Amino acid sequence: MRSFWTVMAKEFLSFLRSWGLVAVVLYSFTLDVYIAGQGIEVKPRNVRVGYVIEGGGVLPQKILSHLHAPEFQKPKWFASQKELQKAIFNKEILVGLIFGHDFEKNIDSHKGAKLDVLLDATAASQAYITLVYLQNTLLRLENIHIPLKLKIHKLFNQNADSHMFISFAEMLSVITMIGIILTAAVFVKEKEDGTWDIMLLMPVDSRLVILAKAASQIAIVMGGILICVGFVLLGVFHVPINGSFLAFMLLSLLYAFTIAGIGLFIAAASHTIMEVAQLSVLIMMPLIFLSGAWTPIYSMHPILQKLSVISPLRYYIEGSESIFFRGTGWSDLYPYFMGVSVLGILTFWYGYRKIGRLF
Amino acid sequence: MALLEVDSVHIAYKRTIAVKEASFTADAGQIVGFIGADGAGKSSLFHAIAGVLHFRGEIRYKGYPYHSPKEAEPIKPYIGLMPQGLGLVLYPQLSVEEHLEFFANIRDIPRDKAFMKYKKKLLHMAGLAEFPDRLAKNLSGGMKQKLSLICTLIHKPKLLILDEPTTGVDPLSRQELWEILDQNRKEERSLTLFSTAYMGEAAKMDKIHLMDEGEIIAQGTAGELIKSARPYTYQATRCKECITFNGRTYSLKPLSAPHAEPTLESLFFINALKKGKIPPPVEVLPRETPIDIPEVVMEAKGLTKRFGDFVADDHIDMQLRRGEILGLLGANGAGKTTFIKMLLGLYPIDEGELYLLGRKIQSPKDRQELKRYIGYMSQNFALYKDLTIRENLFYFANMHQLPLNKASERIERLAKSLGFWDYMDSFPKDVPMGINQRFSLAAAILHEPVVLFLDEPTSGVDTIARAQFWQLLHKLKHIWGISILVTTHYMSEAQYCDRVVVLRRGKKIADASPKELERRFGTKDFEEVFLRLYEEQE
Numbered sequence: 001m002r003s004f005w006t007v008m009a010k011e012f013l014s015f016l017r018s019w020g021l022v023a024v025v026l027y028s029f030t031l032d033v034y035i036a037g038q039g040i041e042v043k044p045r046n047v048r049v050g051y052v053i054e055g056g057g058v059l060p061q062k063i064l065s066h067l068h069a070p071e072f073q074k075p076k077w078f079a080s081q082k083e084l085q086k087a088i089f090n091k092e093i094l095v096g097l098i099f100g101h102d103f104e105k106n107i108d109s110h111k112g113a114k115l116d117v118l119l120d121a122t123a124a125s126q127a128y129i130t131l132v133y134l135q136n137t138l139l140r141l142e143n144i145h146i147p148l149k150l151k152i153h154k155l156f157n158q159n160a161d162s163h164m165f166i167s168f169a170e171m172l173s174v175i176t177m178i179g180i181i182l183t184a185a186v187f188v189k190e191k192e193d194g195t196w197d198i199m200l201l202m203p204v205d206s207r208l209v210i211l212a213k214a215a216s217q218i219a220i221v222m223g224g225i226l227i228c229v230g231f232v233l234l235g236v237f238h239v240p241i242n243g244s245f246l247a248f249m250l251l252s253l254l255y256a257f258t259i260a261g262i263g264l265f266i267a268a269a270s271h272t273i274m275e276v277a278q279l280s281v282l283i284m285m286p287l288i289f290l291s292g293a294w295t296p297i298y299s300m301h302p303i304l305q306k307l308s309v310i311s312p313l314r315y316y317i318e319g320s321e322s323i324f325f326r327g328t329g330w331s332d333l334y335p336y337f338m339g340v341s342v343l344g345i346l347t348f349w350y351g352y353r354k355i356g357r358l359f
Numbered sequence: 360m361a362l363l364e365v366d367s368v369h370i371a372y373k374r375t376i377a378v379k380e381a382s383f384t385a386d387a388g389q390i391v392g393f394i395g396a397d398g399a400g401k402s403s404l405f406h407a408i409a410g411v412l413h414f415r416g417e418i419r420y421k422g423y424p425y426h427s428p429k430e431a432e433p434i435k436p437y438i439g440l441m442p443q444g445l446g447l448v449l450y451p452q453l454s455v456e457e458h459l460e461f462f463a464n465i466r467d468i469p470r471d472k473a474f475m476k477y478k479k480k481l482l483h484m485a486g487l488a489e490f491p492d493r494l495a496k497n498l499s500g501g502m503k504q505k506l507s508l509i510c511t512l513i514h515k516p517k518l519l520i521l522d523e524p525t526t527g528v529d530p531l532s533r534q535e536l537w538e539i540l541d542q543n544r545k546e547e548r549s550l551t552l553f554s555t556a557y558m559g560e561a562a563k564m565d566k567i568h569l570m571d572e573g574e575i576i577a578q579g580t581a582g583e584l585i586k587s588a589r590p591y592t593y594q595a596t597r598c599k600e601c602i603t604f605n606g607r608t609y610s611l612k613p614l615s616a617p618h619a620e621p622t623l624e625s626l627f628f629i630n631a632l633k634k635g636k637i638p639p640p641v642e643v644l645p646r647e648t649p650i651d652i653p654e655v656v657m658e659a660k661g662l663t664k665r666f667g668d669f670v671a672d673d674h675i676d677m678q679l680r681r682g683e684i685l686g687l688l689g690a691n692g693a694g695k696t697t698f699i700k701m702l703l704g705l706y707p708i709d710e711g712e713l714y715l716l717g718r719k720i721q722s723p724k725d726r727q728e729l730k731r732y733i734g735y736m737s738q739n740f741a742l743y744k745d746l747t748i749r750e751n752l753f754y755f756a757n758m759h760q761l762p763l764n765k766a767s768e769r770i771e772r773l774a775k776s777l778g779f780w781d782y783m784d785s786f787p788k789d790v791p792m793g794i795n796q797r798f799s800l801a802a803a804i805l806h807e808p809v810v811l812f813l814d815e816p817t818s819g820v821d822t823i824a825r826a827q828f829w830q831l832l833h834k835l836k837h838i839w840g841i842s843i844l845v846t847t848h849y850m851s852e853a854q855y856c857d858r859v860v861v862l863r864r865g866k867k868i869a870d871a872s873p874k875e876l877e878r879r880f881g882t883k884d885f886e887e888v889f890l891r892l893y894e895e896q897e
Contacts, residue, residue: 006757014745194741197705202758203730203806358704358726 011216029224037167050093057104183263242327261347268354315339368416377403395570396821401554439516446503451496466514481509501532527691559886588621627822639778661711686856695846734808793824
């Protein structure tokens with residue numbers, strides 16, 4: 001036990017003394033999550049609109065008045081369709097509206113007026129959501145009265161606030177990234193310096209040393225999670241906790257352990273910190289993409305859906321979203337706990353075989 | 360006017376001074392040597408002259424002065440620089456021929472008849488003419504250095520700067536490298552600056568500069584330098600304010616003892632005396648835990664290690680007896696480190712049998728039980744850089760399960776007797792290499808082992824620290840009665856061992872006491888002995 005605490009203490013000391021690393025970890029768990037939550041928007045924002053009015057009337061101006069801040073910049077007037085097209089081509093304008101000669105006349109005479117819309121589809125989602133926005137505006141103008149009303153119940157996230165989800169997903173990605181790199185680096189740094197050989201020759205079971213080293217990094221990640229949840233998720237984005245916070249911390253601990261296992265796996269395969277960086281990206285990317293963090297699992301290709309079973313992040317995301325938003329109880333969380341633990345044990349076992357033993 | 364004039368060049372990195380006010384001149388057709396340990400400032404000085412490092416002071420090439428890398432730009436076509444490190448300028452996936460083409464291309468040399476002839480000649484000189492298609496990664500260390508050298512020569516530089524081209528290279532290849540240089544100086548009349556940590560190469564140079572801690576402490580021919588050391592060199596005797604090593608005592612004050620013949624190394628000791636830097640005495644205190652040691656501490660029978668097709672160690676038999684210092688010698692890539700790693704269990708053994716402390720090693724479990732009897736010091740003094748020396752030692756003490764009060768007592772004893780007590784709260788990167796070396800030895804013997812494995816413990820430290828370290832090992836052997844296995848690529852260190860085993864390309868080519876080898880080849884110069892040993896193998 002004494003060796004375990006010695007190794008732990010040594011790793012903490014090393015971590016705190018490399019202030020660059022401390023800064024990176026702190027940044028990732030606070031500012032990075034904050035920026036992602038604030039910055040990545042699915043709603044249109046500051047969209048540049050241009051328009052051409054070939055006829056006259058007040059209706060076009062009325063429609064344009066619906067396009068206002070913060071979603072849109074003040075629509076810009078163009079003299080001709082050609083100029084507007086050129087502006088879109090040069091990426092000065094994202095959405096172009098062309099009100100034809102008889103626009104207002106046709107509406108008044110119920111002849112079926114036509115509004116031409118030019119969209120820059122390279123910014124697909126922004127352009128598309130703008131289009132939906134525009135359609136809604138026009139619908140309201142038409143004053144149709146159908147005896148049907150939508151009654152919407154928004155579950156788990158009443159304000160349909162995307163900040164919450166994006167900051168949450170970003171935190172999970174940060175945990176994955178920091179966890180893998182910290183653990184892998186802590187072993188490979190010793191390999192690079194040649195101290196790992198000396199470690200193996202100490203009269204201590206190397207399993208204990210590996211566990212202690214991994215545990216120290218897991219503790220750092222857990223600290224980061226606490227900071228991130230406390231200050232960013234709860235403090236800034238007001239994410240609700242509908243389930244047990246303890247369950248989330250336990251799941252996080254298991255996940256951090258699994259991630260440390262992957263870090264150990266990478267450490268076993270690389271000789272230098274550079275290789276760690278390269279391998280981490282190679283392994284982390286599919287891990288995150290297959291997890292459902294950014295794309296729901298059910299909208300993936302069937303083969304990828306099957307593959308996502310091996311991404312521990314998948315269980316962690318589904319588990320922790322259930323805890324936070326759906327308030328799922330302990331007994332229903334058990335598949336997530338299982339998935340994370342089994343993968344963790346496998347990676348640790350492999351890592352130990354590869355770097356932790358004498359022959 | 361001299362071809363190259365270096366005028367009080369001063370180079371400083373952030374906090375450390377690499378070169379202090381170095382001045383010298385050198386003429387065309389000369390081979391000018393710079394001898395000193397790692398960190399003496401040789402590489403920094405060379406890089407400044409080659410125009411790739413900022414410096415203070417002035418350098419003149421054929422009267423053209425430059426003070427910065429930018430100003431040095433016009434003379435770069437006349438310079439050939441070969442940086443330190445085996446095969447560092449080579450590309451592993453290119454063949455010998457492709458290398459020459461590549462270096463000719465980047466120097467924009469026209470492909471005329473003269474070039475083809477010169478290329479052929481270079482290949483021939485380097486002994487590479489037979490395999491122009493071999494990839495660089497498949498060349499031996501010596502061949503790599505020869506290829507690097509001819510690549511540097513391809514544009515016929517007038518100023519050839521070679522940074523430790525022979526370090527870690529086998530004696531035969533070293534001799535061939537020197538032959539190429541000799542021919543080049545005669546035919547091209549170029550100036551060669553040559554740095555080395557091997558004193559033995561001094562005799563081949565026209566002029567020598569001894570460097571220590573960034574200073575040129577002496578310059579002249581080998582003969583002149585040795586002559587200057589004579590008045591201060593005596594046969595071994597006891598006295599105050601002097602240094603005694605390897606049968607010689609150095610003193611600034613006249614002694615009653617008879618004079619002895621100095622070597623180039625003597626100058627480093629005399630320099631230390633002149634600067635008042637007498638190394639603190641190093642002692643070994645008796646061990647606390649008595650132990651009885653078997654007659655044969657380690658026995659290897661036909662140990663073999665393969666990496667793919669490459670045989671790193673080929674059926675090596677070796678015995679390490681009680682209270683013996685065994686030197687494992689060989690060039691880089693000869694299989695020394697691989698062998699030690701097999702002994703320690705860091706690499707699996709592919710073939711052969713190993714007995715440690717009378718027990719046959721069959722499973723990791725055997726290793727586990729023997730760990731506390733073995734001390735190991737790895738290459739480049741592996742220590743935790745972000746822990747202070749004190750923290751490092753306590754860390755190791757904890758890992759060895761030493762009780763805390765006993766540990767702190769023992770650490771203090773070791774630190775004081777090995778002379779690094781004043782540095783206990785410094786970080787390893789801030790203390791001299793010699794201190795790091797002794798402190799990592801302390802870490803390796805903290806648990807009072809029975810056998811010590813030291814991998815290149817003396818490379819990278821200055822002459823005096825090296826001398827002290829060898830004295831220390833001998834004291835350790837005598838007072839503790841333990842066995843020590845040391846690897847080194849300094850052939851001259853063979854004289855400090857009780858017995859030496861020489862490896863060449865994974866094969867054992869000698870196993871004898873230094874005395875026997877001296878007798879067999881009739882020379883006391885071990886560089887010479889090993890050259891002959893290698894020649895026998897060809």
